[in-house]
Each structure stands twice: as C-alpha cells, then as structure tokens.
Amino acid sequence: xxxxxxxxxxxxxxxxxxxxxxxxxxxxxxxxxxxxxxxxxxxxxxxxxxxxxxxxxxxxxxxxxxxxxxxxxxxxxxxxxxxxxxxxxxxxxxxxxxxxxxxxxxxxxxxxxxxxxxxxxxxxxxxxxxxxxxxxxxx
Amino acid sequence: xxxxxxxxxxxxxxxxxxxxxxxxxxxxxxxxxxxxxxxxxxxxxxxxxxxxxxxxxxxxxxxxxxxxxxxxxxxxxxxxxxxxxxxxxxxxxxxxxxxxxxxxxxxxxxxxxxxxxxxxxxxxxxxxxxxxxxxxxxx
DNA sequence: CGGCATCCGTTTTGATACTG
DNA sequence: CAGTATCAAAACGGATGCCG
Numbered sequence: 314x315x316x317x318x319x320x321x322x323x324x325x326x327x328x329x330x331x332x333x334x335x336x337x338x339x340x341x342x343x344x345x346x347x348x349x350x351x352x353x354x355x356x357x358x359x360x361x362x363x364x365x366x367x368x369x370x371x372x373x374x375x376x377x378x379x380x381x382x383x384x385x386x387x388x389x390x391x392x393x394x395x396x397x398x399x400x401x402x403x404x405x406x407x408x409x410x411x412x413x414x415x416x417x418x419x420x421x422x423x424x425x426x427x428x429x430x431x432x433x434x435x436x437x438x439x440x441x442x443x444x445x446x447x448x449x450x451x452x
Numbered sequence: 453x454x455x456x457x458x459x460x461x462x463x464x465x466x467x468x469x470x471x472x473x474x475x476x477x478x479x480x481x482x483x484x485x486x487x488x489x490x491x492x493x494x495x496x497x498x499x500x501x502x503x504x505x506x507x508x509x510x511x512x513x514x515x516x517x518x519x520x521x522x523x524x525x526x527x528x529x530x531x532x533x534x535x536x537x538x539x540x541x542x543x544x545x546x547x548x549x550x551x552x553x554x555x556x557x558x559x560x561x562x563x564x565x566x567x568x569x570x571x572x573x574x575x576x577x578x579x580x581x582x583x584x585x586x587x588x589x590x591x
Numbered sequence: 592c593g594g595c596a597t598c599c600g601t602t603t604t605g606a607t608a609c610t611g
Numbered sequence: 612c613a614g615t616a617t618c619a620a621a622a623c624g625g626a627t628g629c630c631g
Contacts, residue, residue, distance in 0.1 A: 593630105595631105596627100598627085601622105601625100605619080606617105606618090606620100607618085608615105608618105609615080
C-alpha cells in the first residue's frame with residue numbers, strides 16, 4: 314500500500330508532547346479546536362487538494378468538486394481566506410476572473426491531510442465492515 | 453517544538469499516491485469522506501485521546517470532556533462503536549459499570565490525530581493572526 | 592464570471608428531566 | 612451509574628434568483 318515508517322515516528326512524536334496538545338484540545342475555547350472544524354468541514358479539504366497543484370478559479374474549483382452550491386463554496390473560500398489558508402486575487406477583466414491560491418500556511422496543511430487520507434484509504438473497509446456487522450447484530 | 457523529519461516523509465508519501473486518495477475523496481459517495489466527518493466531529497477526537505491511555509467509564513469520559521450532554525456523548529460513543537473504533541463492555545454490577553476501550557482500529561487512529569494536533573499547535577497562532585488581520589481590514 | 596441575498600430543509604448539538 | 616426521552620436551538624448545506 315504505502316511505506317509505513319510513519320507509525321513509530323508519530324508515536325514518538327506523540328509521546329513527546331501528549332500533555333501539550335491535550336491541554337490545548339481539551340479546552341473548548343482553545344483555537345486549536347478550530348483546526349479540527351476546518352478539517353471536518355465538507356469542502357475545505359477538497360479545496361486544499363485541488364489548489365495544491367496551483368492557483369484555480371472559482372468555477373474551476375466548482376467544476377472539480379461535485380455538487381456544491383456557489384454560496385457554500387464561497388463561504389468555504391472566504392473562511393479559508395480569513396484563516397490565511399488561501400489568497401483571493403481579483404483581476405479587473407471582463408468577464409471577471411478570480412483566482413485562489415494556497416498560502417504557505419495552506420500548503421503546510423497538505424501534509425496532515427495526506428496522513429488522514431492515507432489512514433482513510435487503508436482502514437475504510439474495516440470501518441464499513443464494522444458498520445455492517447453492527448447493523449446486522451440485532452436487526 | 454518537535455522534530456520535523458515529518459514533512460519530507462509525508463511529501464514523498466503523498467507524491468506516491470496523489471491520484472489514489474484524490475480519486476476517492478472527490479467522490480461524495482466514497483466512504484473515505486466518512487472518515488473526515490469523524491475527525492471533524494466535535495467529540496470523537498477527544499474520546500480517542502482520552503481512551504488512548506486505557507479503558508474509561510462513561511462518567512469518567514464525561515468528566516474529562518468539557519460540557520457534553522449525556523445524550524451527545526452517548527451518540528458519539530455509539531457511532532464509534534458502530535464504526536469499530538471502540539468496544540463497549542457492560543458489567544452486571546450494582547451500580548452498573550460500562551467501560552469503553554479503543555479497538556486496534558481505534559488505536560491506529562491516534563496517529564493521524566496526533567499529526568493534526570501537531571499541525572494545529574504549530575500553526576494556530578498564524579491562523580488567529582490571519583483572522584485578526586482579515587477582520588481589521590475593513591471594519 | 593463570480594458572487595451576494597433570501598428562503599428553507601436537514602443535521603447537529605444542547606439543556607433538562609426522568610429511569611433501569 | 613449510565614443512560615433514554617423530550618424539547619428546543621442553531622449550525623450547516625443547499626436551491627433559487629438577481630446583479631456588477
């Protein structure tokens with residue numbers, strides 16, 4: 314599937330800092346929580362992946378993502394802009410053109426997303442299997 | 453802060469499989485999406501972290517997480533049980549005791565969560581700074 | 592083209608009270 | 612103790628229509 318020197322590395326990493334990020338994450342008011350909200354957001358992750366290849370226009374993004382209402386995509390992009398993940402550049406042309414580009418911060422987010430994506434690919438079948446088994450238990 | 457041999461490793465990892473997980477994540481019906489929902493879930497991540505130290509009881513979990521309505525915690529735990537992330541063991545005692553334990557699958561999720569947590573800690577200040585700057589722009 | 596405004600249904604989250 | 616039941620609020624996602 315993929316190399317996995319990752320586990321030990323991350324385990325060690327985690328051991329070194331357990332209380333640090335635990336202390337943060339368990340505080341509901343800590344902005345760290347906000348990061349999780351972004352990851353869990355339905356479209357942010359997709360946008361990051363799409364923009365990882367370079368700048369894209371609004372409609373371009375819309376086309377590559379499945380069905381997204383323009384309003385929702387706008388919301389997502391605005392939020393990402395506010396969070397400093399993307400820059401929004403408006404070109405004074407006719408017809409108008411708006412390009413979205415990942416910032417350094419946004420690019421750095423590709424890593425964690427990749428790790429999640431990796432985990433998801435490897436383990437998803439176990440989740441769906443578990444669900445099926447669970448649902449079949451009682452009926 | 454923390455060692456960072458991680459970036460290159462993950463970059464390579466990602467380079468090897470870009471289209472693979474991209475192809476998945478961009479399909480709204482692919483169960484891979486479901487993983488993101490769990491990560492984004494408000495309490496699942498916290499539960500995983502709490503259980504990473506060993507089994508815990510319902511009230512124990514409740515106490516360590518901030519304000520959670522019992523109903524919501526139950527929902528979270530049931531969903532995690534259905535997904536095969538935790539096991540739920542009921543002891544026939546008085547008063548009743550119920551212990552939640554991470555499965556192998558659940559434990560394997562600690563890794564990705566740690567990576568996200570790492571990223572969050574390192575970059576959160578940049579996000580909040582970006583937000584402040586953004587909000588101050590127009591007023 | 593790239594939105595913003597409006598309205599609406601669904602899902603998520605929660606407070607509160609009560610039970611095996 | 613470990614929930615369930617009920618009610619209520621709100622965040623989220625989306626469809627539609629208009630506009631610079």
